[in-house]
Every structure is written in C-alpha cells, then in structure tokens.
Amino acid sequence: xxxxxxxxRYLITVTGKKLTVTCSQNMNHEYMSWYRQDPGxxxxxxxxxxxxxxxxxxxxxxxxxxxxxxxxxxxxxxESPSPNQTSLYFCASSLEGENGELFFGEGSRLTVL
Amino acid sequence: GENVEQxxxxxxxxxxxxxxxxxxxxxxASNYFPxxxxxxxxxxxxxIDIRSNVGEKKDQRIAVTLNKTAKHFSLHITExxxxxxxxxxxxxxxxxxxxxxxAGTTVTVRA
Numbered sequence: 001x002x003x004x005x006x007x008x009r010y011l012i013t014v015t016g017k018k019l020t021v022t023c024s025q026n027m028n029h030e031y032m033s034w035y036r037q038d039p040g041x042x043x044x045x046x047x048x049x050x051x052x053x054x055x056x057x058x059x060x061x062x063x064x065x066x067x068x069x070x071x072x073x074x075x076x077x078x079e080s081p082s083p084n085q086t087s088l089y090f091c092a093s094s095l096e097g098e099n100g101e102l103f104f105g106e107g108s109r110l111t112v113l
Numbered sequence: 114g115e116n117v118e119q120x121x122x123x124x125x126x127x128x129x130x131x132x133x134x135x136x137x138x139x140x141x142a143s144n145y146f147p148x149x150x151x152x153x154x155x156x157x158x159x160x161i162d163i164r165s166n167v168g169e170k171k172d173q174r175i176a177v178t179l180n181k182t183a184k185h186f187s188l189h190i191t192e193x194x195x196x197x198x199x200x201x202x203x204x205x206x207x208x209x210x211x212x213x214x215x216a217g218t219t220v221t222v223r224a
Contacts, residue, residue: 031210035214040122042119042202042214042215042217043157044214045211045212048210048211050210056210058211059211090156101147101159101162102147102159104156104158105156106155107156
C-alpha cells in the first residue's frame with residue numbers, strides 16, 4: 001500500500017530533550033516536506049527536500065533540523081525542544097515536487113512541557 | 114515568498130446549499146493551486162487542483178475557479194452534504210518549490 005509513515009504518532013516530552021520524528025514513504029517520491037499545524041495558522045512549511053542530500057528551509061525552520069540521506073526517509077529533528085514547538089506535525093511527499101499532489105502522513109502530535 | 118490568505122475562517126451552511134471559499138495569493142509566478150480537505154482527526158487530502166492555464170475546473174459537486182490577473186481562486190461546493198463538513202485549505206506553489214497554505218476554513222453542514 002502506498003503511504004507516508006510517521007513515528008511516533010503521539011509524544012509528550014520535556015524542554016531540551018532531543019527528539020526525532022521519523023518519516024518514510026514507499027512511493028519513490030522525489031519531494032518530501034514537513035509541516036506543522038496550529039489552530040488558526042493552517043499548515044506551515046518547516047523544511048522541504050527536492051531530492052537526496054538536497055534540503056531547504058520553509059517558512060518556519062527555526063528550532064528544527066532535517067536530513068535526506070535516503071530517498072524514502074526524511075526525519076525531523078528537534079535538538080532542544082521548547083514549549084512553542086508543541087504542535088501537530090505532518091510529513092508529506094510528492095512525485096513531482098512542484099505542481100504535484102502532496103500525500104500526507106497521519107500526523108505526529110507533539111507536546112513539549 | 115508566497116502569502117496565501119483564505120476567507121472565511123468558518124462557514125456554516127444548510128444541507129443542500131452551496132459553500133464558497135475564497136483565497137488570494139501574492140506571488141504572481143505561482144501556477145498551481147491545490148485544495149485540501151481535512152476531516153476531524155485525519156490527514157489533509159487533495160480534493161481538486163487547478164493550474165494557471167485553466168480558469169475553471171469541476172469534479173462532480175466541487176469546482177475551483179482561478180483569476181490570475183486578480184491573484185485569487187475559489188472553491189465552490191454545491192448541494193452540500195453532511196460528509197462535506199471538514200476543514201478546507203487552499204494552497205499555492207511558489208517558484209521556489211514551497212507550498213504555502215491558507216489558514217483554513219471550517220465548514221459545517223447543518224442537517
């Protein structure tokens with residue numbers, strides 16, 4: 001089944017404790033991206049990747065890191081989480097990148113205390 | 114970068130009536146405009162999209178119109194049904210490979 005898989009789905013952590021949210025897609029998509037969703041703000045792009053070893057900042061990259069060492073994986077790293085990073089996070093991928101349909105993962109709800 | 118504004122933020126309609134959501138964008142180079150639907154607790158999913166060389170596109174009860182000169186596009190849902198209740202997001206791809214979303218419209222269809 002074609003899908004984008006995120007883990008963990010739910011996480012409660014404390015300020016400063018490094019965490020990684022994994023994202024994997026099995027559709028051989030070139031483009032991958034991370035979004036955070038907050039009430040009243042819609043979906044805001046954190047980072048995106050056009051291909052392996054190519055990553056770029058979205059609109060809200062502060063406090064996050066990503067890597068794209070393999071085509072299928074695009075982990076989101078919070079080196080030192082803070083309460084303002086409490087949010088619902090979505091990973092997404094697209095075959096074509098620009099002008100292509102985005103397929104979203106199920107989301108990861110992160111709470112930073 | 115692209116700035117997408119979406120209105121209204123909430124919309125309540127009687128079942129069977131039409132719903133219209135409007136979006137504006139800032140980057141004149143944008144040429145692809147998808148709409149996503151997010152049901153409660155679920156992931157966003159593409160419902161319809163339009164490219165800049167087309168002024169209107171229809172798929173059953175939903176349609177999207179695009180006015181590139183005015184830099185705005187709209188989603189129209191006709192004969193609304195309870196399953197249309199969801200959050201709808203408009204989006205625009207900018208030429209720097211970013212997909213920017215509007216803030217979302219919560220649509221409630223009253224039975």
